[in-house]
Amino acid sequence: MDGYAIQLENFEGPLDLLLHLIKKNEMDVYDIPMAAITEQYLAILDTMKTLNLDLAGEFLLMAATLLHIKSKLLLPKIVEEELEEEEEDPRAELVRRLLEYQKYKEVSLTLDHSPQLGRDVFARVAPQPEVLEEAEAGFVAVGLYDLLEALREVIKENPEQLVHEVNMEQLSVTDRINAILSALQGKESVAFVDLFSDGIKRNEVIVTFLALLELVKLRLVRFMQNVHHGSIWLFPAVVIDENENLDVGDDSLGYS
Amino acid sequence: MIPLDTLELIQLVEALIFAADGPIKAERMAEALDTEQTEILAAIEALEVDYAERPRGFFLQEVSGGYQLRTRPEYADFLRKLGHNRPFKFSRPALESLAIIAYRQPVTRSEVEYLRGVDSGSVLKTLLEKRLIRILGKKDVPGKPMIYGTTREFLELFGLADLSALPTLREFSELMPDEENGVAGGDDEGVSLPLLIDEDVVEESSVTKP
Numbered sequence: 001m002d003g004y005a006i007q008l009e010n011f012e013g014p015l016d017l018l019l020h021l022i023k024k025n026e027m028d029v030y031d032i033p034m035a036a037i038t039e040q041y042l043a044i045l046d047t048m049k050t051l052n053l054d055l056a057g058e059f060l061l062m063a064a065t066l067l068h069i070k071s072k073l074l075l076p077k078i079v080e081e082e083l084e085e086e087e088e089d090p091r092a093e094l095v096r097r098l099l100e101y102q103k104y105k106e107v108s109l110t111l112d113h114s115p116q117l118g119r120d121v122f123a124r125v126a127p128q129p130e131v132l133e134e135a136e137a138g139f140v141a142v143g144l145y146d147l148l149e150a151l152r153e154v155i156k157e158n159p160e161q162l163v164h165e166v167n168m169e170q171l172s173v174t175d176r177i178n179a180i181l182s183a184l185q186g187k188e189s190v191a192f193v194d195l196f197s198d199g200i201k202r203n204e205v206i207v208t209f210l211a212l213l214e215l216v217k218l219r220l221v222r223f224m225q226n227v228h229h230g231s232i233w234l235f236p237a238v239v240i241d242e243n244e245n246l247d248v249g250d251d252s253l254g255y256s
Numbered sequence: 257m258i259p260l261d262t263l264e265l266i267q268l269v270e271a272l273i274f275a276a277d278g279p280i281k282a283e284r285m286a287e288a289l290d291t292e293q294t295e296i297l298a299a300i301e302a303l304e305v306d307y308a309e310r311p312r313g314f315f316l317q318e319v320s321g322g323y324q325l326r327t328r329p330e331y332a333d334f335l336r337k338l339g340h341n342r343p344f345k346f347s348r349p350a351l352e353s354l355a356i357i358a359y360r361q362p363v364t365r366s367e368v369e370y371l372r373g374v375d376s377g378s379v380l381k382t383l384l385e386k387r388l389i390r391i392l393g394k395k396d397v398p399g400k401p402m403i404y405g406t407t408r409e410f411l412e413l414f415g416l417a418d419l420s421a422l423p424t425l426r427e428f429s430e431l432m433p434d435e436e437n438g439v440a441g442g443d444d445e446g447v448s449l450p451l452l453i454d455e456d457v458v459e460e461s462s463v464t465k466p
Contacts, residue, residue, distance in 0.1 A: 015373035104352055104425075107355050111414060
């Protein structure tokens with residue numbers, strides 16, 4: 001066999017390899033000679049094996065597909081055609097995939113050749129001063145550590161009572177989220193500590209805290225404090241990011 | 257002659273684009289300058305005309321819904337010498353996957369893999385890390401697979417105003433002559449390169465439409 005002195009590792013996958021073989025042999029893509037192409041394809045797989053190239057499963061899968069199509073073509077055409085009005089050429093799907101693959105392969109080359117930021121064109125990198133949002137002048141956003149510190153305070157003030165009791169409790173983050181949202185309703189802000197009323201149990205603290213984190217994640221509330229390490233306030237923030245239309249349902253919270 | 261306030265507005269717009277941290281939207285400029293968006297767009301057009309008449313080392317490009325000044329591609333070699341950030345070189349799997357996602361979004365991983373005929377999990381992970389694609393959500397089919405789409409960073413990287421500015425996807429009904437499997441080969445022929453041809457740069461940048 002000649003002509004297999006191709007750089008094997010250059011093939012992105014079985015479709016790429018098939019495209020190459022079909023083009024090289026000037027085969028008609030709509031009438032691929034299955035016997036010939038299968039033989040060549042398998043021969044290349046053999047070469048890859050002898051070269052100890054890591055033969056990806058996809059190549060083997062395609063080999064199986066080719067053999068399957070080939071055998072289908074060998075089967076005599078049965079009169080069943082009356083049932084299935086027009087039985088599709090077994091090669092049709094493969095042809096579609098090849099042409100489709102070729103389309104994206106070509107456009108990916110076009111993309112690669114087009115000017116890329118950081119490679120062909122450069123933009124200024126302007127260091128931006130940190131600017132406070134005007135609406136919250138005087139308030140600064142709360143960092144994670146401040147939030148954890150506040151949680152620690154709450155837990156410290158509500159030490160766990162060493163009483164042994166066994167009972168069923170239903171704590172739901174979703175319920176807590178709704179409770180917090182209704183507490184915020186109509187108000188401009190709520191103090192962080194007010195969410196943890198006196199005598200609140202440890203597990204309730206945790207559920208409340210998780211609910212708060214979820215609310216921040218969902219961008220329904222914002223935490224602000226007037227000075228660093230000052231008391232933390234909760235602001236409703238129903239500002240939907242124009243870029244992120246996250247459709248958040250109950251199940252996406254991961255709790256129920 | 258141009259009345260002074262128009263001239264001033266043009267310069268203000270130029271200043272805003274110059275100082276912005278990334279592509280700046282016309283509406284943001286209108287807000288900052290307390291004027292109508294149409295005025296801003298007119299000023300941008302005037303700037304483009306100006307840049308076309310007296311070319312600079314940079315050009316104005318409409319990117320990701322905003323405007324940005326970028327150095328001209330033909331100067332890339334020199335700029336790279338400046339030690340500007342190391343260019344991110346695409347592997348072919350990454351490019352192919354990115355192209356498929358760009359044109360077919362929202363798309364699932366298995367759809368990408370079907371089109372490429374190859375496992376694409378790690379490539380998608382890399383693209384996610386590079387923030388060129390993002391998870392748009394989950395598809396409402398069994399297994400709830402993630403669906404992917406491209407990001408603002410993707411548009412910025414390729415200098416696209418929006419997704420409709422992607423190069424036209426050629427429909428093939430036949431096989432194209434083989435381009436000899438070379439992405440990084442640097443052979444530019446055979447592919448349409450709107451911006452790489454020197455004389456076209458200025459023209460290209462001035463055809464941005466509002």
